[in-house]
Structure formats: structure tokens, C-alpha cells
Amino acid sequence: MILTVDTLTKRFEMHVLDGATVVGLDGVSVNVRDGEFLAVVGPSGSGKSSLLKCLYQTYEVSSGSIRYHPADVDLATCDDRTIMRLRGSEIGYTSQFLDEIPRVSAVDVVARPLVESGMPAESARERARDLLSELGLPGPLFEAYPATFSGGERQRVNLAQALAPRPRLLLLDEPTSALDPETRRLAVDLIRADLGPETTVVGVFHNHEMVEALADRVLVLGDGRRRDLLPVAEFEGVVA
Structure with missing residues (x-):
């Protein structure tokens, strides 16, 4: 077990x-x-994004606990130094919106977390190029600024940045909402191929096909409460 909420x-x-x-x-x-892909689904306002933000400690928890077993800490109550260390080394998070850095190229946005973890800059940039290529971003855009990109292009950069470090726990909040069907297929293929069993994923999705293609289990939320938890093979219905 990696998390006990x-x-x-x-x-x-x-x-x-x-x-x-x-x-x-x-x-x-x-x-x-450990190593599973847990999809979180439910209608708008059901608490999906709030759950991920509490796991990442972007939101302060009102009550309850989030036991992160590899570090033997409660993510709901640990101090800022501990959560920042875990974010830098083990826990990754991405939303559907890219936090753009002015005048930094797409390839350097993706490479940055790798460089910050100690990887040589050119090796980090090479991995960044590979990920962006797998997601279908045109090569001429690698050195361009994401602020000039379309929503779908920015989301590809955002997803590549999340995947690049292969964190132990990866939190994905609607990472493919702006992608067309073909690019979503590329994203599914990349996630399957690039993330091994050493990475656990908790991901919020609105697309039923993405859930079926990636998840091991599905957590269904409604009105902020757990409505169901089931293997993906038993999950039916449209993701709202």
C-alpha cells in the first residue's frame, strides 16, 4: 500500500x-x-480535484488523514519542509493547465524537473524531446514558448513535464481534457509505455475511454463522498 486515505x-x-x-x-x-492506476470519476463538483489537491497539500485538510507509507508521514499534517522534499523527489502533480514560465522553451519546461533532480542538462533535454515527440508536438515547437501554443499543445507540454521524472506517486488532474482523440490515444500509449510498476497514479478523468484504457480501479465520487470503488472491468456508464 502506498496511500491510506x-x-x-x-x-x-x-x-x-x-x-x-x-x-x-x-x-x-x-x-x-503500490503501482496501480486509480481513476477518480464523478460529476462536476463531486470533489475529484479537491481530493488530488489535498493529497498534494495544495489544500489544507479540514480533518482526516493521508498516510503516505514510503515516507511514513501523514500528508494532511506534515510540515512544509517535508511536503516540499517529497514534491521534489517522489510526488508529482499536474492539472489541465500549464503553469507557464515566461521565455522558457517547451523542451526546457519539460526538462526542468529532471535538471533540478540532478540529471545533466542535455540528457534531460533529450528525454524531454522524446516525450514531446511521443505526444505528437511538432518539432519546430520544441524551442518555442508555450505561451504562444494552443490549449491542446500546452496540455501536451504539461503532461510531458509530469511524466518526465517518473515520480513514485503521480497525481493527474484532467491532463487530457483539451486533447483531440488522436492525441489522447498517443497519451494513453505513452503513459502505458513510459510509466512502470514503480509509479502509482491517481488520475481524474472525464473521458470514459481514458479510464478503460489506463485504470486498474475506479473511485466514484458524488457530492464529496465516496460512492463506489470497483475494478475497471466492472465500471460502466459515462464519466461526467
Whole structure:
């Protein structure tokens, strides 16, 4: 087991609504196995992105625990130094939106986490080129700035950046929402080929085909609560 999530709750205080409380997650519990691909699905507002942001400690947890077993820490309560160390070495996260760095080329955006971890710059850039090529980004764009790209092109750079370090735990929040069907197929092929059993993935998806192609199990959320957890072979219906 790599993660044990126990009665995880996240509440948001809405100051613009006179302090009204909105529940993002309501007592969600789930165990995530080493090396598995857990897809998280549910309608908009069901708590999918909130779950990933709590796992990454982007959101402060209201109550509950997130036991990350390799480091023997609770991600819900560990200090900033610990979470920053884990983000730099073991836990990766990407959303559907690229956090663009001004005047940095696409290949260097993808290579950056590898260089920061100690890989020689040219080796890191070579891996970045390989990933971008596998995702169908045209070669002339490798040295261009992602700020000038289309939404789908930026998302390819974002996904390549997430895959590049092969983290122990990878959190993917709708990483293919802007991709056309052919590029989604390329993304599926790349994820399957590039990530080995040493990487565990928790991924939010709206596309049913992506879930069927990648997931081992499916966590279904609704109104911030766990509605179901089942093998992907038993998952039916449209991902909302």
C-alpha cells in the first residue's frame, strides 16, 4: 500500500457568502496500492480535484488523514519542509493547465524537473524531446514558448513535464481534457509505455475511454463522498 486515505474532509468557508461553508470532501476513505492506476470519476463538483489537491497539500485538510507509507508521514499534517522534499523527489502533480514560465522553451519546461533532480542538462533535454515527440508536438515547437501554443499543445507540454521524472506517486488532474482523440490515444500509449510498476497514479478523468484504457480501479465520487470503488472491468456508464 502506498496511500491510506482515512475519512478525508475538506470544507471551504465562503467569505463572499457571509461565511457559508461548502463541503468539498466529506469523509472520503480509500487505500491506494503500490503501482496501480486509480481513476477518480464523478460529476462536476463531486470533489475529484479537491481530493488530488489535498493529497498534494495544495489544500489544507479540514480533518482526516493521508498516510503516505514510503515516507511514513501523514500528508494532511506534515510540515512544509517535508511536503516540499517529497514534491521534489517522489510526488508529482499536474492539472489541465500549464503553469507557464515566461521565455522558457517547451523542451526546457519539460526538462526542468529532471535538471533540478540532478540529471545533466542535455540528457534531460533529450528525454524531454522524446516525450514531446511521443505526444505528437511538432518539432519546430520544441524551442518555442508555450505561451504562444494552443490549449491542446500546452496540455501536451504539461503532461510531458509530469511524466518526465517518473515520480513514485503521480497525481493527474484532467491532463487530457483539451486533447483531440488522436492525441489522447498517443497519451494513453505513452503513459502505458513510459510509466512502470514503480509509479502509482491517481488520475481524474472525464473521458470514459481514458479510464478503460489506463485504470486498474475506479473511485466514484458524488457530492464529496465516496460512492463506489470497483475494478475497471466492472465500471460502466459515462464519466461526467
